[in-house]
Amino acid sequence: MLPASDPALCHALAADLRAAGYTAEALRDAWGPAADDAIARGLRSPASRALGDREDALAVLGRLLVLGMPQAEASVDRALVRTGAAGLTRLGLADVERGEVRPRALVRPQSYADETGSGQWWIASDLDEAALGGPLPEDHVLGVGGASLTLAGLQLSTPAARGLDIGSGCGIQALRARAHVDHVVATDVSARALAFTRFNALLNGVGGIEVRQGSLFAPVAGEQFDRIVSNPPFVITPRADDVPAYEYRDGGMVGDDLVAAFVAGVGAHLAPGGVAQLLGNWETRDGVAGLDRVRRWIESSPVPLDAWVVERERLDPLSYAELWVRDGGTLPGTPGFARLVDAWLDDFGARSVTEVGFGYLLLRRPLEGAPTLARYETLHAALPGDGLGAHLATALEAHDRLGALDDRALAASVLLVAPDVTEARHHLPGAEDPTVIELRQGGGFGRALGVDPGLAALVGACDGDLPVGVLVDAIAELLGVQAGALRADLLPRVRELLFTGFLRFG
Structure with missing residues (x-):
């Protein structure tokens, strides 16, 4: 049986799930993080044991729709006051037999977030191996x-x-x-x-x-x-x-x-x-x-x-x-x-x-x-x-x-170090100068990059004030090296740091 596309019943079920507080966070709190992680590995008994004999709506729906465990029809009717066990049956999500509701599908809450905001969906899918008690059918969703x-x-x-x-x-x-x-x-x-x-x-x-x-x-x-x-x-x-x-x-x-x-x-x-x-x-x-x-x-x-x-x-x-x-x-x-x-x-x-x-x-x-x-x-x-x-x-x-900027234009650009970037320096005991300087990225891909003193100094100086070329010239003077050679060395690496997110255009 396929899930039915009944707008009115779907709307009623969504209202019931919302009223029950049926969220990923609420379920994780109900049975604990260890049991929640076990579900992802196909183990449902830790979550079931944690719920014990609870008969509130969250517990009943967690057993039925997350763990795939049959529940009493009366319990499901109380948990889903608008939909009821009969509505789940019409939606193709369950069967009712002799006062027991047997799930035909799972409906699990799924949180999401990005920089524009966060929210939650309920995602229906076929019963998993734990609920089926064996291998999956080939048409498994x-x-x-x-x-x-x-x-x-x-x-x-x-x-x-x-x-x-x-x-x-x-x-x-x-x-x-x-x-x-x-x-x-x-x-x-x-x-x-x-x-x-x-x-x-x-x-x-x-x-x-x-x-x-x-x-x-x-x-x-x-x-x-x-x-x-x-x-x-x-x-x-x-x-x-x-x-x-x-x-x-x-x-x-x-x-x-x-x-x-x-x-x-x-x-x-x-x-x-x-x-x-x-x-x-x-x-x-x-x-x-x-x-x-x-x-x-x-x-x-x-x-x-x-x-x-x-x-x-x-x-x-x-x-x-x-x-x-x-x-x-x-x-x-x-x-x-x-x-x-x-x-x-x-x-x-x-x-x-x-x-x-x-x-x-x-x-x-x-x-x-x-x-x-x-x-x-x-x-x-x-x-x-x-x-x-x-x-x-x-x-x-x-x-x-960057594709539109030659090295002269890049040197004239004002840059900022990304706010998630940190620097770590490693010294041998008693040594004044570090043996390793590492830039670490807190976001993105979480990259860690070993750098030399010249590049570390440039990244540290990118505060949105002075152009890159001016900073390189000042660093060259401090290090006692030729400015043109330092530019030729650093600018290609600045391009990489801009692409990977360690630096940003000001």
Whole structure:
């Protein structure tokens, strides 16, 4: 059964959830942070034990809609005074049998925040492994997981007119995009996923989301968008009959071909100046590093693209196989686990894959002319959950501004050190001069950068008062070095500090 798109019932359910104080923070307070973290690992008993025999609305809804545990019909009717157990049934979210309400879906609260504000959604999705008590069905619609939160936090927070969410799943990316994009088209190969997207938009009172069924760019042939976002089914899965193909993670292609196909096709669907952001996996194959293969995909795009690609993690084939076999609900020691792992290893071996990278891509169609941004980097630090989209937007703005400045113009610019930047100096015991000077970034990607005394002095002096060139000349005199040579050394690094957010234009 699919969730029903009944506006009146969705409105009633939202009012009931609001009246019950059904928020992520309230639930975390109710069962504690350790139990809350355990839920993310598929363990629901700590939260259930913490709630005990509580019968208030928050506890009843937490058991039913977060943990996926049956509840007494009378308890649900008291918790949802407008909707009741009967309304949940009509919405396709539950069944009622002999006085007991059995959930057919989860509806979990999800907080969000960026520099423009904060809020909360309720996100419906299929029952997870803990609620099902076993492996997931292949048409499973996933709720909000770590990858979803990563991409949601990465979305640019600048305004745009038309957006596209490819592989919408439960609709979390479309909802996030609508905070800054006037109209969003959400597509998926799964009719079930689109039903959840439509339902979640109604439940949260978010208009301007249009759903279309189809693969990749087929539902939007001939159309262009200012913003494209995708958490596609990028998981590398063996193409074998006895290996489950989960719609939410498996795009039906060999290896990392799905991400390559997205890169090849996205340029034609970006309006000039439009930006696409997606998550992906890529293989290190036949001795060619994954990031180098991604670079080749982008350089081969029929439409030239600016590119900023970040690799966050690399896994060996065995670790990758175990991760995704577990993700489908088949655990070590259960029937089929070793067989599925071997299928993954055979698949990787056939293509001489030695590592799999995970990360994100930001691709932009230039307003005019050739691409000017080609940045491929590895950043293994954990990303913040929210607010990184603003950092990416600022970095793109700095890149474009720097492209119009030669070194003379940059030297004439007045700069400010970003307020989240700190400096650490490390000395050997008894030594007067530091052996290491490090700049640390509190926001953005949380970068740490080793610098020399000249660059440290320049960053420290960027207070919005004097131009860069004047500061460099003064530092050269203090250090007893030639000013021209110091400029030639520092200005390229100042450009990097402006792009990465350590410095800002005044």
